[in-house]
Amino acid sequence: MSTAPRPTAPPSPARAPLMSLDDALQALLSSITPLPGVETVATLQADGRVLAHAVVSSLQVPAFDNAAMDGYAVRSADVQQVGAELAVTQRIAAGHSGQALLPGQTARIFTGAPIPPGADAVVMQEQTEPVAALDTAPVTAPDTVPDTVPDTVPRTLRVRFLTTAPAGQWVRRSGEDVRTGDSVLQRGQKLGPAELGLAASLGLAQLSVVRRPKVALFSTGDELVMPGDVAPCDMPPGAIYNSNRFFLRALLQRVGCEVSDLGIVPDRREATLAALQSAAEQHDLIVTSGGVSVGEEDHVKPAVQSLGALALWQIAMKPGKPFAFGHVRRSTAPGAAHFVGLPGNPVSSFMTFLLLVKPLILALQGSSPQPPMPWPLPAHFAVPKADKRREFLRVRRNAQGGLDLFPNQSSGVLTSVVWGDGVVDIPAGQTVAHGDMLHFLSFSEWLS
Template identity: 45%
Template sequence: MAQLSADQFTLADGLLTVEQALARVVKGLQPVPEVETVALLDADGRQLAADIAAPIDLPPFFNSAVDGYAVRHADLAAAGPSLLPVGARVPAGDPGLAVSAGQAVRIFTGAPMPPGLDTVFMQEDVRLAGAAVALPAGLSAGANCRPAGEDVAAGALALHAGELVTPERIALAAALGLTALPVRRRIRVAVFSTGNEIVSPGGARGPAQIYDANRFLLQALLRRLGAEVSDLGILGDDRTAIARALRQAASGHDLILTSGGVSAGEEDHVKSAVREVGSLDVWRLAIKPGRPVAMGVIPSAVPGQAAAFVGLPGNPVAVFVTFAHLVRPLLAALAGGRPAAPPALRVCAAFSHRKKQDRREYLRAALRLTPDGAVEAVKHPQDGSGILTSLTQTDGLVELPEALEEVAPGDSVGFLSYALLR
């Protein structure tokens, strides 16, 4: 389990920017200590737990980068074209052959360079003349060759601890001959929703109740990030029941994640329940949507161990935005990663909008191509943080910085694709 102090998330009063919240989430946070070695494909989406040095050169031998003719550059004429006899043929997978001085070799992409040869002419640049090949002048020594270790030298760091294992990194590990990688164990997350007004899909819904979407949104996001998720269902507005569920969930989980019940309403019991069994601080984020977020620590029954607690707002869009900016980096930090805010791509606004200063705002928007090939963002017509279709009918979030107060059509704005946030 995670090892957290009671004041891990304690903050002074005041609004937090996204950057301040990210820095505070990861400050002093120790990753889960357990490491396991898994097969390459099973490592996808996990955080690498140790540096990996290349056991061999990549490529492992000097080889041709193209189909063509390999020569000793010293055998070429000092000025003008050269005519050299073709002495051998080397396909990929065959060992390199010894070649007499003054000869060219027919060679193919990936084939080892014969000893002493150092330059390759592309086949489309040469002309065959019987058993010889006519080579144009001007090619530099070493052209169209791949030296051993050009990609990664043996002993050099190929993969770094804290990196997310991706298909590209799996390919690099495979090219180095590795069959397994050391990764942090999966983060264990308990999820539940709170409130008498929600029921699970498929259940009997009363006239004043709605189906629970947040719990499913959170579980899907967590699974995409490689977490092991426990669905704790829905807890009614009962402080005692919530406190009991939190205390039980703290054993066996690294993170407890809830939605709803963290504002200042009389029926918002989550905050008081967390304070009863652990420590809690309410973060006020300078963002819209998603201002109130509860951050805390709930001790486990095992001495010295605890679960982090994050209480997200109740509206689904606010849940998505705060998850992306707080929970996602928290999960990465617990798994030994190095979380960072994703870069916003610059696109043109196809809308007008006014906002408050000193608050970052996230607008749901779809992308489209203009007739001249530019990319522009079209704001969803409904801004409410309870509008789920505003997420399904858009491609990402337009990020409006704190100092900005107004957007006009044609303005350059930052755009965060949903693919970067989940």
């Protein structure tokens, strides 16, 4: 008696290969167009903003030759030998101009004051000493020299120089910092304290900046609870506090966004559709965490697809493999809002934001994304088993100049980000031995 062959199950579809992080970032940035719209803001209020236009200087800085030290302005030809004595004929403070120096004369001068005509050097006051006046009157302190000393004054204070004075010594030349016509700040440059000071030195009370990206942020998940709503002792089974909302909002604000916090959206299709459609109307970008996998309670994916388009990327990085990017069409205005769906695990969400979302937001502002500088530092730990994905391990610098590894690298362990001061970038398939030089990326630089 023959037995019929059993039917075989159809072969499982082959999984798409994971996308490299570099390819994902390139694809992301290639789809971004800088936001339209320019705002004029007071220079005092422009910290953290992005310049919309280059700043070209209409003047020289410094505007005039001035003293770099408190001391005496001299003609260098008069101070070619140690012990030379000159007559002090005037006193020049910052904000005041002096008279021309004649041979044998010097001027008491203070930092920032204009170099008088005829002078070409400054000798600091510590390298001088007062000497008796010509009529043998008691020596007078240099600061008592009047602003103007007329020729009729019989007594003239004299100063002895304890050093020589080459031409140009302690003189800040006009235009040595900025020359007229120099482009000193570039379009797309993020403004910080130094940039604001430079703009002010050019007389700019206002600056043209790119408008801030408007970002809607919400989380999905019936398991999420806001701190303060339920006491820890009363948390129901399966509930967790919504930590992602807090660090994502802070990260968005640090990158210069206007954030609309939409809170927690229930795990229902209708609520998700309504939240997405409402967010798209008034925002440039929608950021969510969680809800973009294929589970029955993950409603973000089908909701975004019905309102626009969505690409689900599996990125070859750890932590942070799942990433969603797309757009949601506006119903009451032209165009669409960009959409980013981040992983639900907090460390995955945190790292994916730094590696992909921050560059996206900078590109929206017309700024060139610059990753933190990788610093070569030795590993004071070992990772004997290589991973198939590119890993970003949380580490901390130690007193010996090396790196310590946080013992638990799970994507749900947020304490690893607080404990660590950065990550090391480990290529796929690479193990780590004690002493290996690794690429360290600092959180402080990344978050600046």
